[in-house]
Amino acid sequence: MPVQRSRSFQDRTLAAMRQGSIPGTHGRVRPLTLLGAPVLHTPCEDVTDFGPELARLVEDMFATMYAAEGVGLAANQVGVPLRVFVYDCPDDEDVRHRGHVVNPRLVEADGVVLRGPEGCLSLPGLEAGTERYDHAVVEGFTADGEPVRLHGTGWFARCLQHECDHLAGEVYVDRLRGWRRRRVLRQAARASWGG
Ligand SMILES: [Zn+2]
Numbered sequence: 001m002p003v004q005r006s007r008s009f010q011d012r013t014l015a016a017m018r019q020g021s022i023p024g025t026h027g028r029v030r031p032l033t034l035l036g037a038p039v040l041h042t043p044c045e046d047v048t049d050f051g052p053e054l055a056r057l058v059e060d061m062f063a064t065m066y067a068a069e070g071v072g073l074a075a076n077q078v079g080v081p082l083r084v085f086v087y088d089c090p091d092d093e094d095v096r097h098r099g100h101v102v103n104p105r106l107v108e109a110d111g112v113v114l115r116g117p118e119g120c121l122s123l124p125g126l127e128a129g130t131e132r133y134d135h136a137v138v139e140g141f142t143a144d145g146e147p148v149r150l151h152g153t154g155w156f157a158r159c160l161q162h163e164c165d166h167l168a169g170e171v172y173v174d175r176l177r178g179w180r181r182r183r184v185l186r187q188a189a190r191a192s193w194g195g
Contacts, residue, residue: 001072001089001162002119022098023086024062030078032068034193035123035171039076043169044083047102050145054084058100058143061086068121072159074166077122085163092134092154101148104140106164109157111135116158118172124193128184130172136160 033040047054057080065073071089075082088098111134118130136157138150152160162172173184188194 001070001159002121002124003069003071022062022088023059023100024066027056027059027061027063029064029067030060032064032121032124033077033079035120035173035188036194037079037122039079039081040122040166040171041169042076042081044074044076044081044167047082047084050102050141050143054102054143057082057084058086061100062088065121070121071155072163073121074163076166076169083167085167087156087159087163089156089159090154091152091156097150097152097156099148099150100143101138101140101150102143104138104164104167106136106161107139108135108137109133109161111157114158118158118162120162120172122171123173123184123188123191125191126184126187128172128176128180130158130175132158132161134158138164 057075061073061075061078064078065086072085072087075084083103086100090096113131114134115129115131117127119127134154134157136152138160140148142148150160173181176184
């Protein structure tokens, strides 16, 4: 998902990257896959090899997410059909959450359903009001194989649901109905990157 809040959030991220204090500093920016690419519309596979290739993928995904000014990125968005995503995203109380998760499972998605503006790095420049729960919990593993559990509220809850959808081969457009869906598909077809 792209950044939709203050510019300063991004500036702080770039400053921290230059200091080498956050992930992505040593990563390579990979090309983003766009709406319509088969890898984006196919469920990803579980990671079984927790070796150095996985650590490199995570590092490259951070570099790619920051270069694209994103708050979340799934592996199939860089063409890798594995169940991994990275995030650097504020929650309801402006607490910043940054990390990665391997083989995530959305174990809770509940609370109030909110329709909010949602975008995606694979549909650059577009957004649509998309319904999401305002609370979500994801369980998975780190690239070292350690279990992790992520609690999300607000924007971060939206991010967790958005990235889990990616790994299931879905994009936010798949959740839209009616005129919202037709409008964003029409905009995508007209976009410079669109079919
Ligand atoms: Zn996305």
